[in-house]
Amino acid sequence: MIVEGICVVIAVYCAVRAVFEPKTLKKLPYLNVMNFAVAGTIVLLIPHPITVFAAIAYFIGSTLESNAIASTFAQLEGE
Amino acid sequence: MTDLILILAIFLALFGGIAALVVRSAFDKLICLGILTAGAVLFLVEKGYLDAAIVVSLLMPVGTIFILLLLGKKREAAK
Numbered sequence: 360m361i362v363e364g365i366c367v368v369i370a371v372y373c374a375v376r377a378v379f380e381p382k383t384l385k386k387l388p389y390l391n392v393m394n395f396a397v398a399g400t401i402v403l404l405i406p407h408p409i410t411v412f413a414a415i416a417y418f419i420g421s422t423l424e425s426n427a428i429a430s431t432f433a434q435l436e437g438e
Numbered sequence: 439m440t441d442l443i444l445i446l447a448i449f450l451a452l453f454g455g456i457a458a459l460v461v462r463s464a465f466d467k468l469i470c471l472g473i474l475t476a477g478a479v480l481f482l483v484e485k486g487y488l489d490a491a492i493v494v495s496l497l498m499p500v501g502t503i504f505i506l507l508l509l510g511k512k513r514e515a516a517k
Contacts, residue, residue: 363443364442364443367442367443367446367447367480368446370446370450370476370480371446371449371450374450374453374454374473374476375453377469377473378453378454378457378461378470378473383463383465383466383469386466386469387469390469390472390473393473393476394472394476397476397479397480400443400480400483401479401480401483401491404443404483404484405483405484405486407486407488409488409489409492410483410488412488412492413483413488413491413492413495416491416492416495416496417479417491417495419495419496420495420496420497420498420499421472421475421476421495421498421499423499423503424472424498424499424502424503425469425472427499427502427503427506428465428468428469428472428502428506431465431506431509431510432465434510435510
């Protein structure tokens with residue numbers, strides 16, 4: 360039970376850090392750390408075989424989302 | 439310990455939503471929506487609705503990518 364608690368505390372810390380960071384491109388690493396921590400928490404939370412698929416789906420979706428935000432922002436900044 | 443994870447998931451979702459209301463830039467709003475979705479998925483997994491968590495995780499980046507496709511045409515959105 361301790362490990363999930365540590366993962367969730369890391370996720371909350373990185374969410375607070377990402378919101379209060381002033382620059383947009385510096386928010387994105389904290390968002391990635393929060394997504395990794397949440398994916399780890401999903402696997403560790405309940406003992407059920409479908410949690411692996413839930414974690415895989417969340418990992419793919421959140422990585423796709425944050426990379427799409429980063430690439431669009433960089434494209435707008437470069438012009 | 440389980441109550442701690444539940445409370446932190448609710449805090450994550452509420453914090454992301456309130457930050458998405460307060461923050462000015464459009465990309466920062468999308469990042470805050472990502473934090474909100476992380477809290478919601480963690481809450482769903484904690485309650486045991488794994489199928490709903492999988493569907494939410496896979497449909498979250500679709501909406502974000504549609505918003506980014508509209509946002510990529512506006513030059514002033516990057517400020």
